[in-house]
Amino acid sequence: MANVDWEAAERSPEFQELVRKQRRFILPATAFFLVWYLGFIVLCGYAPGFMGESIYEGFTVGYALALTQFLMTWVLGWLYLRKADREFDPLRERAAAQAVAAAGGGVAEPRRPAAEPAGTPTEGVGR
Amino acid sequence: MIPLADVNVEALAMFGVVLALTLGITYWASKRTRSATSFWAAGRVISGPQNGFAIAGDYMSAASFLGIAGLIYLYGFDGFLYSVGFLVAFLTVLYLLAERMRNAGKFTIADVLAFRLQQRPARVAAALGTLAVAGFYLIAQMVGAGALFNALAGVDYNIAIVLTGVFMLTYVIFGGMIATTWVQIIKAVLLMTGATAMTLFVLGEVGWNPINLFNEARDASPEGDKYLEPGLFLTSPIDTVSLGLALVLGTAGLPHILMRFFTVPNARAARSSVMWAMGLIGAFYIMTTALGFGARALLGEEGVEAAGPGANLAAPNLAEHLGGGDGTFGGDLFLAVIAAVAFATILAVVAGLVISASGAVAHDLWTNVIRRGRSTENSEVTVARIAAAAIGALAILIAIIGGKTLNVSFMVGLAFAVAASANFPALLLALTWRRFNTTGAVAGVLTGTLSSIFLVIASPKVWPGADADGGLFGEGWTLANPGIISIPLGFLACWLGTVLSSRTQDEARAEATFHELYVRSETGLGAEQTEDGQALVGAGRRS
Numbered sequence: 159m160a161n162v163d164w165e166a167a168e169r170s171p172e173f174q175e176l177v178r179k180q181r182r183f184i185l186p187a188t189a190f191f192l193v194w195y196l197g198f199i200v201l202c203g204y205a206p207g208f209m210g211e212s213i214y215e216g217f218t219v220g221y222a223l224a225l226t227q228f229l230m231t232w233v234l235g236w237l238y239l240r241k242a243d244r245e246f247d248p249l250r251e252r253a254a255a256q257a258v259a260a261a262g263g264g265v266a267e268p269r270r271p272a273a274e275p276a277g278t279p280t281e282g283v284g285r
Numbered sequence: 286m287i288p289l290a291d292v293n294v295e296a297l298a299m300f301g302v303v304l305a306l307t308l309g310i311t312y313w314a315s316k317r318t319r320s321a322t323s324f325w326a327a328g329r330v331i332s333g334p335q336n337g338f339a340i341a342g343d344y345m346s347a348a349s350f351l352g353i354a355g356l357i358y359l360y361g362f363d364g365f366l367y368s369v370g371f372l373v374a375f376l377t378v379l380y381l382l383a384e385r386m387r388n389a390g391k392f393t394i395a396d397v398l399a400f401r402l403q404q405r406p407a408r409v410a411a412a413l414g415t416l417a418v419a420g421f422y423l424i425a426q427m428v429g430a431g432a433l434f435n436a437l438a439g440v441d442y443n444i445a446i447v448l449t450g451v452f453m454l455t456y457v458i459f460g461g462m463i464a465t466t467w468v469q470i471i472k473a474v475l476l477m478t479g480a481t482a483m484t485l486f487v488l489g490e491v492g493w494n495p496i497n498l499f500n501e502a503r504d505a506s507p508e509g510d511k512y513l514e515p516g517l518f519l520t521s522p523i524d525t526v527s528l529g530l531a532l533v534l535g536t537a538g539l540p541h542i543l544m545r546f547f548t549v550p551n552a553r554a555a556r557s558s559v560m561w562a563m564g565l566i567g568a569f570y571i572m573t574t575a576l577g578f579g580a581r582a583l584l585g586e587e588g589v590e591a592a593g594p595g596a597n598l599a600a601p602n603l604a605e606h607l608g609g610g611d612g613t614f615g616g617d618l619f620l621a622v623i624a625a626v627a628f629a630t631i632l633a634v635v636a637g638l639v640i641s642a643s644g645a646v647a648h649d650l651w652t653n654v655i656r657r658g659r660s661t662e663n664s665e666v667t668v669a670r671i672a673a674a675a676i677g678a679l680a681i682l683i684a685i686i687g688g689k690t691l692n693v694s695f696m697v698g699l700a701f702a703v704a705a706s707a708n709f710p711a712l713l714l715a716l717t718w719r720r721f722n723t724t725g726a727v728a729g730v731l732t733g734t735l736s737s738i739f740l741v742i743a744s745p746k747v748w749p750g751a752d753a754d755g756g757l758f759g760e761g762w763t764l765a766n767p768g769i770i771s772i773p774l775g776f777l778a779c780w781l782g783t784v785l786s787s788r789t790q791d792e793a794r795a796e797a798t799f800h801e802l803y804v805r806s807e808t809g810l811g812a813e814q815t816e817d818g819q820a821l822v823g824a825g826r827r828s
Contacts, residue, residue, distance in 0.1 A: 162810070164800035173804060180807070184380050192533070195373045199529030202366055202515040203522030209362070210514025216499040218513050220362055221574075227369045228567050231376055235563050238379060242556060250552075254810040 167257035176249040183241055187234055194230055198223050292439035295617050299625030300438065303475075304452065307632065310467045314460035320816065321662040324461035324669060325392040325644055326547040328816035331466055333554040337561020340545050342469030343637040344371075344536075344562070345476060345569060346422075347429050347630050348697050353570075354603075355596030357577020359589070360518035361506065364577055366525070368570035370532025375566065377537040379559040384552035385716050385806040386543050391813050393644040394543050394708065397806075398715050399653065401798040402723040403791060408649040410730040414708040415540040415645040417734050418700045420680075422541075423638045425696035427684035429597070430631045432693075436598055437624040443685050450681040453635040457643065457677075458670045462548060465636045472633035473565060479626040480572045483600070486607040487579030498575065501582035512581075521763035531701045531768030538704030538712065541637040544644065550815045576600050583607070595694065601627070639673050639680075646672035698766055699741045706771035707733030710779050716806055721783055722795040728782030733775030740767030 167173060201209055202220065209220030318324050331339065346352075349371060356364030390396040395411030427446055434445035456464045491497040499513060506512035519525040536542060546555045580588065580596075580603040592599040601623050605611060608619030647669035652660045660668075684691070707730045714721040714729070744765045764770070786792050805811045 162804075164804050167804045167810075168800045173808070176807060188376075188380055191373065191376050195369075195533055196526070196529065198369065199366070199526055202363075202529075203519070203525035206514045206516035210510060212513075215496050216503060216513065217496055218362070218499075220515060221365070221499070221513070224365055224369050225571075227373055228571060231373050231563055231567060234376055235379055235560050239556060239560050242384075242553075247553065250808045253804070254808040257804065257808075257810055 162257050162261040164257075166260060167253070170253060170256050170260075172249065172253040172256045176246065176253050179249065180246055183238065187238065191230060191234055195227060198227060293437065293617075293621065293624070295621035296438040296624040297440075299621045300628050303625050303629045303632075306471060307452070307456065307464075307468045307629075310471070311456050311460035311464040314464035314467065317463055318459070318461040318666075321392065321648075321665050321669075322813075322816045323463060324666045325544070325640070325648065326813075326816075327462040327466050329548060329550055329813065330815050331548040331554075333549060333557030334561050335466070335470060336545055336549050336554065336558035337565065338473040339466045339469040339548075340542060340558060340562035341565040341569070342471075342473035342476070342633045343541055343545060344539075344566060344634075345473070345630065346426060346634045346697075347433065347627055348425070348693065349570070349573070350476060350480070350630055351429075351433070351597045351600050351627060352595065352694065353573045354576040354580065354600040355592060355598070356518060357574060358580040358584075358592065358599040359596045361502070361508070361512035361578075361581070362515050363518035365574055366515065366519065366529070367532065368573050370529055371536070372563065372567050372570050374533045374536035375559055375563045377534060378542070379556060379563075381713055382537050382543065382716075383546050383555045383559050384809075386712075387546045387549060387552050387555040388809045388812040389716065389802055389806040390547055392544075392547060392648045393641070394540050394712060395645065395649040395653075397712060397802075398726055399649075401715065401795050401802045402726055403794075404658070405654050406723050406727050408653050410711070410727045411708075412645040412649040412654075414538070414703065414711070414730045414734060415649075416642055417738075418538070418540055418704045418708065419638045419642040419645070420676075421696045421703070422539075422700040423635060423642070423676075423680045424683050424687070424691065425693045425700070426631055426635050426638070427680050428687065428689065428691045428696075429693050430628075430635075431684060432594075432689055433597065433624075433627060433631070436593055437601055437620075437627070442689065446681055446684045449631060449635065450677050452632055453639055454674055454677040456632070456636045457639045457673045461666075462640055465633075465640050466545075466548060468629075468636055469633040472629040475626045475629050477565060477569060479623055480569055480576065483579070483604055483607060483623070484572045484575040487575045487583070487603075490579070490583060490607070495575075498578050498582060502578040505581050505585045507586055521765075523769065524763050524765050527764060527769035528698070528766040530772060531698070531705045531766055534709050534768075534772060535701035535705035538708030539700075540645070540704075540708065541634075541641040543712075544637075544641045547813070551812070552809050576603060579603055635680075639677055642676045643669045643673040646676070695741065695765075699737060702737040702741065702767045702771055703734050705733075705768055706737050706775035707731075710772070710775040714776075714779050716802070718783075719796055719799045719803075720787055721779065721799075722787060722792040724786035724792065725779045725781075725783030729775050729779030732778035733771060736771040736774045737767045740764065740771055 211219045213219060213222055322328055353364050353367050389400055395408045398407040398411045430449040431442045431446040434440045435442045456468055491501055503512050549555050549558060580599040583606055584602060588602060591602055601620055604623040605616040605620040609615035647665055651668045652665050711726045711729045
């Protein structure tokens with residue numbers, strides 16, 4: 159692991175693709191949950207009357223909005239997990255394998271036979 | 286309802302069951318705690334679901350169980366606002382920190398900072414942030430424990446604190462993170478079971494219709510419709526926003542929560558553990574409304590006095606009522622069970638706090654600052670045990686000397702403010718901002734910590750009385766929660782410190798080593814492995 163060229167690993171197309179795809183999900187999702195949450199908090203602070211309005215026999219706007227926060231957290235959490243399992247993890251593995259292969263250590267990636275190291279695979283790179 | 290200073294035999298018997306179980310686990314764990322990795326990170330073999338339960342157990346303190354139920358009972362909707370913030374905060378943890386911490390760190394949050402920054406100043410700063418948060422939180426929990434067991438089981442306040450401290454230290458010193466993890470898992474199961482049972486009883490009382498619960502609670506409150514509106518407890522709008530901000534960002538700076546991500550085998554397990562924790566914590570916080578509104582509907586205004594300061598005893602009193610009332614077998618039993626759940630709750634949280642504080646002292650300050658990395662892993666664990674004992678003894682002393690006069694909610698608020706203003710900006714920027722350097726980190730942590738402490742000390746909460754309505758700043762100053770000022774200040778200091786010092790030679794290194802930290806934190810390449818040496822490179826499919 160010591161001879162991995164981290165700068166090159168960072169520049170590699172695999173890593174750049176990973177970062178770009180992660181960012182495309184995390185930035186909008188973070189912006190959304192912060193706006194939705196802080197919007198709720200601001201309404202609690204500045205519009206208590208509105209939050210106390212009854213939607214249905216004592217079930218208030220405020221309580222309904224609070225419940226949407228719970229729903230939002232679970233849905234956004236689940237979406238991220240799904241995205242990470244299906245999209246980010248394979249990219250992470252590819253980026254890591256590429257960096258190890260480029261360093262001449264470990265198991266080379268099948269798709270890049272040119273990077274096959276001359277020596278025996280070193281330890282620490284399982285699978 | 287609860288006879289004060291009158292020993293409650295059923296409650297003590299239930300406490301005994303909790304203690305027997307947790308001490309048994311500690312004995313089992315002590316046999317497995319051989320290395321630094323097992324002491325601080327449980328060998329990194331805790332599974333995602335297990336860690337999810339442990340995070341829930343580490344996070345949901347007695348302040349959330351009893352405190353939020355009490356707040357909702359007294360002030361209605363405002364108490365629920367805390368519940369929302371405490372949960373949404375886990376999205377910040379999941380998106381920004383959980384996996385990156387696992388990939389980049391070893392035992393403490395300082396490991397992540399020191400990875401690319403200069404070892405000694407970065408570790409001192411991170412240790413300061415950790416100790417400040419863990420210290421305020423720990424003292425708050427200890428004072429709460431003393432007051433609670435005094436009221437619930439009739440144990441003397443000082444004896445209750447000493448006992449809590451001794452058990453907490455037993456788990457940590459002998460069983461390390463393995464024992465702490467399982468105590469937290471058991472606590473999470475007990476707390477969820479207790480809260481679910483109470484919620485079902487409450488719903489049964491209102492004809493299984495939650496809408497009835499709102500109406501009956503409102504009718505039982507002298508505030509009427511206002512009871513279902515925000516504003517009864519959080520009377521200053523700007524302070525409400527400030528609190529909300531500290532809640533949603535503070536969790537991502539709590540050292541005892543972040544430390545849990547070092548106990549799982551890989552990033553995949555880290556993120557699945559957050560999802561499990563979100564499920565448990567969310568379900569629990571929705572149930573706090575059933576507890577709080579249920580206490581209001583069933584105990585009414587007459588129950589306020591018996592619920593004690595901050596209505597912390599509203600939930601146990603509700604349990605007694607649901608079981609059949611004072612003096613009945615069912616009432617006594619349900620009260621005793623809920624008291625034991627509260628006891629387990631406190632023990633699990635304080636154990637997590639002490640082990641994170643011991644990491645800051647032994648792994649960061651002792652090994653890497655004082656000994657400059659020359660001490661062995663064995664001596665590091667010995668120092669950690671001594672540090673845990675010292676921290677525990679100090680917390681016991683402060684809780685006893687400060688006594689019940691120490692304001693628990695103010696100290697929990699302070700812990701969240703420091704976590705959000707000092708630890709969170711430094712960690713986030715170390716992992717994501719290429720130019721971030723040592724001066725920036727030290728400036729950010731110091732500014733975040735000191736401004737939080739100063740603003741809380743200057744707040745109206747601490748300067749009560751007719752002459753000091755606005756605290757130190759006079760009339761019109763309503764900010765009891767410093768987050769809205771201290772969080773931007775923390776980020777600003779990180780940025781200013783960085784740009785003002787970026788041309789120096791020492792700081793150029795931070796930028797150069799960013800490549801390694803960046804690739805490692807995103808891909809897991811080179812991340813710490815599980816203790817049995819199993820190689821888990823990359824994102825890892827095995828979890």
